[in-house]
Amino acid sequence: MPLDLLTRLDPLRRVQCPFCFERFAAFELHVKCDGPGCESDFSRQVEDPILTRTFFGSGADSMIRSPWWVDPRRDQRRGVRRHLDWLVLPGSLDCPNCGRETDCRLCPRCHQRMPEAAIARRPGHITVFGPQSVGKTTYMTVVLNEFDQHVGPERGLLLEPIDEEVRRRYRQEYRDVTYGSALQGVGVGHWGEVTRQAHMPTPPLEVNRRVLQPLVYKVKRRGKTGSEPLLSFSDMAGEDWEMNFSVLRREAGHLIRRAKGLLLLIDPMRLPQVASDPRMRLSPKEAIAPPADYREDLSKLAGFFDRVPVRVPLAICLNKLDRWGPLMAPGTTLHEVATGVPGKPIEGDLDVLVHEEVRAAMRRWDQLSFLEHLGIDFPRHRFFACSALGDAAQEDEEAPQPLPTPLLVERPLLWLLRQQGLLR
Ligand SMILES: Nc1nc2c(ncn2[C@@H]2O[C@H](COP(=O)(O)OP(=O)(O)OP(=O)(O)O)[C@@H](O)[C@H]2O)c(=O)[nH]1
Ligand SMILES: [Mg+2]
Ligand SMILES: [Zn+2]
Ligand SMILES: [Zn+2]
Known part of the structure; x- marks a missing residue:
């Protein structure tokens, strides 16, 4: 046109x-x-x-x-x-x-x-980053599907791929893996095998530069005329974040520095205080994962910017709530969401409750210096908790994967959209 x-x-x-x-x-x-x-x-x-x-x-x-x-x-x-x-x-x-x-x-x-x-118009943008295996790619897959199927229609908001290439990439590289390929029947292959799988680790930049190509969507809003804002999503490789940081900074630094919204996903099961809880049963892969150093993750993040405090909104989302949520005290929002207690509807602002509960948990888990650093360098932050897979999460990655039953996945995204003025 x-x-x-x-x-x-x-x-x-x-x-x-x-x-x-x-x-x-x-x-x-x-x-x-x-x-x-x-x-x-x-x-x-x-x-x-x-x-x-x-x-x-x-x-x-x-x-x-x-x-x-x-x-x-x-x-x-x-x-x-x-x-x-x-x-x-x-x-x-x-x-x-x-x-x-x-x-x-x-x-x-x-x-x-x-x-x-x-x-x-200026495009919006969200970069999902964090250490290895915290569930970034699965999160992107599930949150975009939830937006398409539930969250968007409920809120008069649609994300429309900017072109056929973005539509194809999301389908092949993300959706078909988690939800199964429609080519072969819903989640079942020619020979009756289940085609839904866990994602492979996202390849590092030196192997594949695809992560530098964000998935770009038009944001269509009910009742709004005029040109539609754009929203790009980038999903980085945890291997680059943990092990090839200088390459990541050089080649993909713009995806963080120029982002309008940052989403740091972390996995609390990599904290010794969580992993050693007697109620927790770690898979062999989880048991050998090195302990997390969130404080260092923040230093790395701050290193992308010329100046601190950083003004870009930062959502910090503790993922895999299905696994660690049951450790929270009964009666807390996180415990109830994680254990699926039908109970009475949550009173008050869900996001505020989750933010406070996550903060308190981080304090209990000895993350004081992380919290301090966060307050100083990233004043526009908020905590979230979610599970992309819900009770569909499998201990065995090779096992057939049931369809996701996500918990609270859309919350960080909605907050970041509001922070960018794309949503009221
Ligand atoms: N329990 C549980 N496991 C999850 C969840 N989301 C992802 N996983 C599992 O975590 C593992 C890693 O998921 P990915 O989405 O590939 O993680 P990633 O952060 O993209 O990993 P890299 O690309 O290597 O950085 C897989 O085995 C997933 O099935 C979740 O919500 N709950
Ligand atoms: Mg990945
Ligand atoms: Zn020509
Ligand atoms: Zn360009």
Whole structure:
């Protein structure tokens, strides 16, 4: 769709790319041909060093080719007009290879296609990060599905994938793993085997740079007209967070530094005070996991920013509530949610109750210096607790996985959306 005149008349407007989070002025956008001829005819394509760097990093040994593209300010064919883009953005350019008019815009920094909504408005963004195996990928899978199926419709809010690639990636890399693939019947394969599985560990950046490509959604709100805000989700590899931190900082630092909302997932079963509780039965994998150092996780997080206190809202969510919630005192909200006590409906603000109970638990678990550091460097924080899988969680990762019955997964996300002004 062509850009509307109002957007074109504001070429100095700062735009943020929903994929790489770089900011630039609208008149710096590049243009490429998206005609079917140029998309499919390799001989008409040209080298694209910017896209190559995006997908393969700066040391790539071969170059991606793409349909004709140009920085409009450098397109000689436009004569002096090319120097006036800062007054009004060009409506469209002609592709020199197929002659078609095009107004397909690219981010000048990463060369991914800039959706119109991103040019007209600032995108929101949430990065999910934390140590290994705390359940980040499972959380992303379940929370996006919950939004689609329950939370969104109840609140007049829909997340719509920005393009087919995002729709396909969420389906194949996330949903089909946890919920089973619709290709083969719901959760059952050709031979009757159950196809729902635990996620594999997310590969580190040096193996696969896919985590640098956020899943981008349009946020559709009931009763709101005008352009829809965008929301990007990134799910980082715990292995990078714990073991390749300098690579993570260099290659993916923008996903944290420029995020509008941060979601730190942690697993309290890695605290000695929780793991040693006699009521707790650890799986062999849990038993050999090194103890958590949340204080260090905060120092790492603060290290991404030039200045503290950090103003970005930070949700800290204690995941796998199904496992540790029953250790909380009977009568507490967390105990009741975790044990599924039907009881009377929770009185008061659920988020406030959970925040206070988690804080108190962290104090009991000797996390005083963590709490102190949090208060000083991340004043805009809030605690949450959730379980992505609920009572569907299996001790044996190889075992068939029942469908998730999530507990409180949407809470941190809703809070982060409110903090970004995307939800009231
Ligand atoms: N009990 C329980 N287990 C969970 C829950 N969510 C995830 N898990 C399990 O935790 C393990 C790790 O889950 P992932 O989602 O792959 O964790 P991750 O944080 O993405 O791990 P990395 O990608 O390696 O950093 C898997 O065995 C999951 O089945 C939960 O809510 N409760
Ligand atoms: Mg993962
Ligand atoms: Zn970009
Ligand atoms: Zn063309």
